[in-house]
Amino acid sequence: MNKPPRHIGVILAAGRGERSGFDRPKQMMKLAGRPLVEHTLAVFQDSADIDQIIVVTNKDCQEQIQQLTANRRFSKVKAVILGGSERYQSSLAAIAATEHLARDYAVKLIFHDAVRPLVNERIIADVAQALRHYNACDVVVPTTDTIVSVDPLTNTIDFIPDRSRLRNGQTPQGFALETVKLAYERALRDPDFKTTDDCGVVLKYVPDEKIYLVTGEHDNLKLTYREELQILDKLLQMKSRQATHQPINPQVFAELKHKVLVVFGGGSGIGLDMVNLAQAHQAHVVVATRGTGVDVTDLTAVKLCLANTVAEFGRIDYVVNTAAVLTCEPLANMDYADVVRSVQINYMGAVNVALAAFDYLRQSQGQLLNFTSSSYTYGRAFYSLYSSAKAAVVNLTQALAEEWHSEGVRVNCINPERTDTPMRKRAFGVEPAGTLMSSHDVALQSLNVLLGKVTGQIFDLRRPA
Numbered sequence: 001m002n003k004p005p006r007h008i009g010v011i012l013a014a015g016r017g018e019r020s021g022f023d024r025p026k027q028m029m030k031l032a033g034r035p036l037v038e039h040t041l042a043v044f045q046d047s048a049d050i051d052q053i054i055v056v057t058n059k060d061c062q063e064q065i066q067q068l069t070a071n072r073r074f075s076k077v078k079a080v081i082l083g084g085s086e087r088y089q090s091s092l093a094a095i096a097a098t099e100h101l102a103r104d105y106a107v108k109l110i111f112h113d114a115v116r117p118l119v120n121e122r123i124i125a126d127v128a129q130a131l132r133h134y135n136a137c138d139v140v141v142p143t144t145d146t147i148v149s150v151d152p153l154t155n156t157i158d159f160i161p162d163r164s165r166l167r168n169g170q171t172p173q174g175f176a177l178e179t180v181k182l183a184y185e186r187a188l189r190d191p192d193f194k195t196t197d198d199c200g201v202v203l204k205y206v207p208d209e210k211i212y213l214v215t216g217e218h219d220n221l222k223l224t225y226r227e228e229l230q231i232l233d234k235l236l237q238m239k240s241r242q243a244t245h246q247p248i249n250p251q252v253f254a255e256l257k258h259k260v261l262v263v264f265g266g267g268s269g270i271g272l273d274m275v276n277l278a279q280a281h282q283a284h285v286v287v288a289t290r291g292t293g294v295d296v297t298d299l300t301a302v303k304l305c306l307a308n309t310v311a312e313f314g315r316i317d318y319v320v321n322t323a324a325v326l327t328c329e330p331l332a333n334m335d336y337a338d339v340v341r342s343v344q345i346n347y348m349g350a351v352n353v354a355l356a357a358f359d360y361l362r363q364s365q366g367q368l369l370n371f372t373s374s375s376y377t378y379g380r381a382f383y384s385l386y387s388s389a390k391a392a393v394v395n396l397t398q399a400l401a402e403e404w405h406s407e408g409v410r411v412n413c414i415n416p417e418r419t420d421t422p423m424r425k426r427a428f429g430v431e432p433a434g435t436l437m438s439s440h441d442v443a444l445q446s447l448n449v450l451l452g453k454v455t456g457q458i459f460d461l462r463r464p465a
């Protein structure tokens with residue numbers, strides 16, 4: 001009788017990353033407020049092709065990873081085990097830990113580097129599919145650089161292989177358990193054995209086995225050097241941008257029912273559209289504006305508003321801050337009182353809201369949502385205070401996402417392209433039709449972010465092409 005297949009994701013997170021000059025193992029470096037390994041685990045957890053997950057780690061990371069995976073979010077994680085000082089020893093630990101399953105299942109091991117957090121469900125699905133026909137498979141992308149083979153004695157080129165036949169190897173790498181186990185049994189008897197990946201072991205020690213190639217993605221990048229953390233961060237942002245361009249399934253908004261939402265600056269523009277949409281989905285919404293007696297520059301007023309909300313509704317799930325002012329004037333011409341006011345509203349407002357909201361959001365495991373502007377990446381003449389405060393808001397979002405991650409509070413930021421709001425009209429007058437996003441669309445995408453799981457993200461919203 002054929003045994004049912006069991007796909008086990010093996011997340012290799014036992015490296016110490018000493019070569020790369022990080023202050024902690026690479027898998028624990030933060031990306032958008034969360035350790036790399038958490039991003040990687042999330043993809044495996046959400047993959048329909050993975051039945052269970054094993055994390056292989058080292059003593060330094062074990063406790064943190066155990067705490068992380070104790071969360072229900074990672075229900076597929078069945079074990080966090082210790083690996084070895086070489087990568088292959090970590091793979092061997094996973095093989096040993098899964099052998100007992102072979103009695104009841106056709107076990108397939110899908111090894112993946114914890115430090116490739118941008119792997120996606122498509123790649124995992126293709127690996128699982130390949131394992132229906134092959135006992136080994138690798139994930140690769142075409143090589144874009146010319147690769148040269150070197151004569152190390154003379155440090156000169158030996159030969160240049162034909163690039164059309166070269167690929168860059170990534171992970172995951174998938175195997176039938178018995179195949180990879182046999183390969184390692186033979187390898188360990190070889191006194192000259194050395195390897196950097198599991199496919200290399202199968203290729204050398206079980207040469208009859210064909211290793212099928214699955215196409216990877218260029219952004220399935222492995223973190224090796226510090227600069228790559230910035231690249232991963234940008235790639236992650238681009239991914240969330242793509243995700244926010246997907247049409248929203250209106251059913252997700254059903255989750256807003258009975259949720260408690262406070263919108264600072266909810267009296268006009270994007271904030272008002274969020275208020276209306278959330279109310280239409282039966283959320284309890286509190287509008288906090290100067291009109292309702294709440295000025296974000298006044299910490300006491302912000303605190304009182306949140307305390308009143310809790311007194312009325314018992315909790316606060318989401319705090320949104322859209323309050324801002326945009327004055328178009330050269331800095332040198334501005335009244336000092338206006339300078340202070342602009343910084344107070346655009347920056348201190350975000351700080352005050354964050355300070356006042358933290359305890360409530362910790363209790364509800366909720367989310368703080370800030371708003372920035374596309375000017376944050378590059379200061380704009382004539383609204384220097386607005387654009388620099390918006391840069392600060394992005395920075396604040398990233399920092400708080402890290403600080404509050406362990407408390408279960410998510411912090412994100414919306415970066416809408418130029419949007420048709422009363423604030424923009426006051427500053428720039430009437431602009432050509434079709435050049436602005438509608439604030440309704442921005443509000444829809446923003447509510448969608450509130451209902452999502454991520455933290456530390458800056459969501460760039462653009463008009464659909």
Ligand code: C5P
Binds near residue numbers: 089090113
């Ligand atoms: O060091 P390198 O970048 O090749 O590591 C690739 C992956 O293998 C990383 O996720 C790392 O944590 C893991 N690894 C491991 N055990 C080792 C060495 C590396 O699990 N001894």
